[in-house]
Amino acid sequence: MKYFMLIWAGLWRKKTRTILTMLSIVVAFLLFGLLQGINQGIKAGLSDTGNNRLWTTPRMSAVSSMPASLMDRMQTIKGVRNIADLSFFGGYFQDAKNALPAFSTHVDKLAVVYPELNITAAQIAAMKATRPGALIGRPLAKKYGWKVGDKIPVGTTIWTKDDDTNNWAFDIVGIFDPTSGFENSPLGSAFWINYDYWDEARKFDKHRVHQFIVQIDNPQQAAAISAQIDKLSENSPDETRTQTENAALQSRLKQFADINFIANSIVGAVMFTLLFLTANTMMQSVRERIPELAILKTLGFTSGTVSMLVLIESLMLCIFAAAFGLVLSAGLMRFTSAVLGPSTLLPIVVYFGLGIAVVLALISGLPPALRAQRLNIVDALAGR
Amino acid sequence: MSTLVSLKDVVKRYQRGKQSVEVLHGVNLSIEQGEFLALMGPSGSGKTTLLNLIAGLDQPTEGEVTVAGERIDRLSGSKLAKWRARHIGFVFQFYNLLPVLSAARNVEVPLLLTNLSSAQRKQNVRAVLELVGLADRATHKPGELSGGQQQRVSIARALVADPTLLVCDEPTGDLDRENAEEILKLLQMLNRQQGKTIIMVTHDPLAADHASRTLHVDKGRLIDAPARNAA
Numbered sequence: 001m002k003y004f005m006l007i008w009a010g011l012w013r014k015k016t017r018t019i020l021t022m023l024s025i026v027v028a029f030l031l032f033g034l035l036q037g038i039n040q041g042i043k044a045g046l047s048d049t050g051n052n053r054l055w056t057t058p059r060m061s062a063v064s065s066m067p068a069s070l071m072d073r074m075q076t077i078k079g080v081r082n083i084a085d086l087s088f089f090g091g092y093f094q095d096a097k098n099a100l101p102a103f104s105t106h107v108d109k110l111a112v113v114y115p116e117l118n119i120t121a122a123q124i125a126a127m128k129a130t131r132p133g134a135l136i137g138r139p140l141a142k143k144y145g146w147k148v149g150d151k152i153p154v155g156t157t158i159w160t161k162d163d164d165t166n167n168w169a170f171d172i173v174g175i176f177d178p179t180s181g182f183e184n185s186p187l188g189s190a191f192w193i194n195y196d197y198w199d200e201a202r203k204f205d206k207h208r209v210h211q212f213i214v215q216i217d218n219p220q221q222a223a224a225i226s227a228q229i230d231k232l233s234e235n236s237p238d239e240t241r242t243q244t245e246n247a248a249l250q251s252r253l254k255q256f257a258d259i260n261f262i263a264n265s266i267v268g269a270v271m272f273t274l275l276f277l278t279a280n281t282m283m284q285s286v287r288e289r290i291p292e293l294a295i296l297k298t299l300g301f302t303s304g305t306v307s308m309l310v311l312i313e314s315l316m317l318c319i320f321a322a323a324f325g326l327v328l329s330a331g332l333m334r335f336t337s338a339v340l341g342p343s344t345l346l347p348i349v350v351y352f353g354l355g356i357a358v359v360l361a362l363i364s365g366l367p368p369a370l371r372a373q374r375l376n377i378v379d380a381l382a383g384r
Numbered sequence: 385m386s387t388l389v390s391l392k393d394v395v396k397r398y399q400r401g402k403q404s405v406e407v408l409h410g411v412n413l414s415i416e417q418g419e420f421l422a423l424m425g426p427s428g429s430g431k432t433t434l435l436n437l438i439a440g441l442d443q444p445t446e447g448e449v450t451v452a453g454e455r456i457d458r459l460s461g462s463k464l465a466k467w468r469a470r471h472i473g474f475v476f477q478f479y480n481l482l483p484v485l486s487a488a489r490n491v492e493v494p495l496l497l498t499n500l501s502s503a504q505r506k507q508n509v510r511a512v513l514e515l516v517g518l519a520d521r522a523t524h525k526p527g528e529l530s531g532g533q534q535q536r537v538s539i540a541r542a543l544v545a546d547p548t549l550l551v552c553d554e555p556t557g558d559l560d561r562e563n564a565e566e567i568l569k570l571l572q573m574l575n576r577q578q579g580k581t582i583i584m585v586t587h588d589p590l591a592a593d594h595a596s597r598t599l600h601v602d603k604g605r606l607i608d609a610p611a612r613n614a615a
Contacts, residue, residue, distance in 0.1 A: 009484040295480045299494050300469020302462045
């Protein structure tokens with residue numbers, strides 16, 4: 001501890017260089033924290049949903065449909081507890097750029113399969129009483145400032161009505177408050193409409209749905225039940241593909257991008273670059289201080305102590321900056337969560353980040369520390 | 385007076401590339417406790433090498449170096465470092481202060497190697513800065529001090545751990561005559577009033593006049609010199 005003043009003085013010998021190096025490390029660990037936070041958020045979201053829900057979709061394509069009557073046959077399979085249907089309505093509010101996450105469903109069944117949505121009995125009753133009713137998630141209501149009783153005109157380029165128009169309007173009958181983990185999920189902020197009303201009013205693809213969500217008794221039987229469901233439509237024009245919700249979400253995410261791979265690749269590249277940057281800074285710093293280190297040795301500091309001072313300086317530089325970057329990333333996650341989905345900075349990520357910082361410091365600090373250790377006093381004082 | 389420094393048949397060779405260069409050729413020297421010895425000689429004569437060997441900064445190729453009763457030519461690198469911290473105070477031509485530390489912090493550096501508490505260290509630093517007349521400049525960094533003041537800080541740093549021996553390599557080489565004279569008087573005072581043994585390498589005969597004995601080094605050998613200076 002008494003050597004702290006020497007380490008601190010060495011660190012701030014060239015203020016601008018130290019600040020710039022620290023900023024690089026801060027930015028790198030900010031990026032690390034954010035990417036890992038998003039990654040962990042997605043993983044946590046996936047595991048939270050569990051494996052007791054299966055998603056059944058048309059095998060051919062995610063935008064295809066399948067007979068709604070399949071639900072009754074699926075319900076006969078042992079181990080299936082409840083089934084809800086879901087069909088994509090899409091649409092937009094006022095302008096095509098205001099896309100709405102609108103889906104048709106049987107709200108009573110949806111509420112059972114997705115208790116996370118916190119849909120109340122009163123809201124279910126209101127939907128049943130109002131055929132063009134809509135039930136919306138709190139985040140969506142906040143976004144547009146909608147309230148119960150509002151009539152919302154919804155445009156669509158897909159779903160033509162029987163009267164050959166595609167102007168739809170829905171009455172908001174309830175606003176549900178999903179659980180915190182579900183708040184930013186597509187279902188938690190969706191615009192739910194009655195399937196029966198929509199199916200009767202649309203001009204084509206009647207009596208068909210886009211997806212079933214199957215709640216099962218035992219997640220361990222997911223594979224067997226999935227196979228039985230898919231067997232129901234085998235060799236028909238409407239073959240299905242059933243998988244657990246987790247697997248389906250992961251597969252959809254991977255269609256978009258392998259977040260884990262991207263996060264690790266970016267962080268890896270940044271850390272690798274940072275290693276050279278920090279090593280260069282430390283080498284340069286030690287090179288400039290050769291006479292000063294020689295003086296410390298002259299005054300009686302052992303080679304081991306001098307090299308340890310250099311190494312601790314490198315550790316301080318990296319750990320302070322990394323910790324600051326991680327704290328900053330935790331702070332920024334409040335804002336990024338709204339845009340990029342739920343993200344969280346788990347303690348394990350913090351420990352891992354600090355671990356990287358230590359390794360970074362040791363690798364970049366070791367060559368200058370060894371140089372300081374091998375320093376010959378007579379040569380250094382003579383400027384050789 | 386007892387012998388503080390004793391060199392017997394000391395040879396020093398350096399390897400310069402493939403060539404071995406002998407800088408000191410069998411030097412024998414004895415320095416008494418409380419002496420103020422000036423080592424003079426032309427550039428490349430080996431006087432700084434001799435000083436480095438006495439101060440434990442370098443090891444002889446052959447021969448014995450005994451300082452304060454210890455054969456320092458036999459000590460390992462880390463033991464020699466600890467020995468230097470205990471016994472030697474250094475004063476250099478270009479002061480060699482740490483530029484980012486204040487005068488007081490610079491003076492405190494050798495005390496970091498002792499078991500003194502922070503308060504004791506600060507007390508010692510204050511005392512020694514007063515001794516060299518720089519108590520009012522304690523918080524100034526070297527860049528904010530004149531050459532003479534920096535050399536005083538350097539002397540304070542050399543004295544703070546109360547070393548057995550003060551070695552000074554051209555301590556006035558970078559100073560004007562007025563400042564040089566002040567530094568030499570300070571060294572003389574330390575020798576006479578505090579009983580410090582001082583070995584000073586210098587080119588300057590006027591500086592050497594402040595010493596109690598002057599030896600000349602030429603081509604790696606000690607040349608007989610008058611036994612004692614008048615000063």
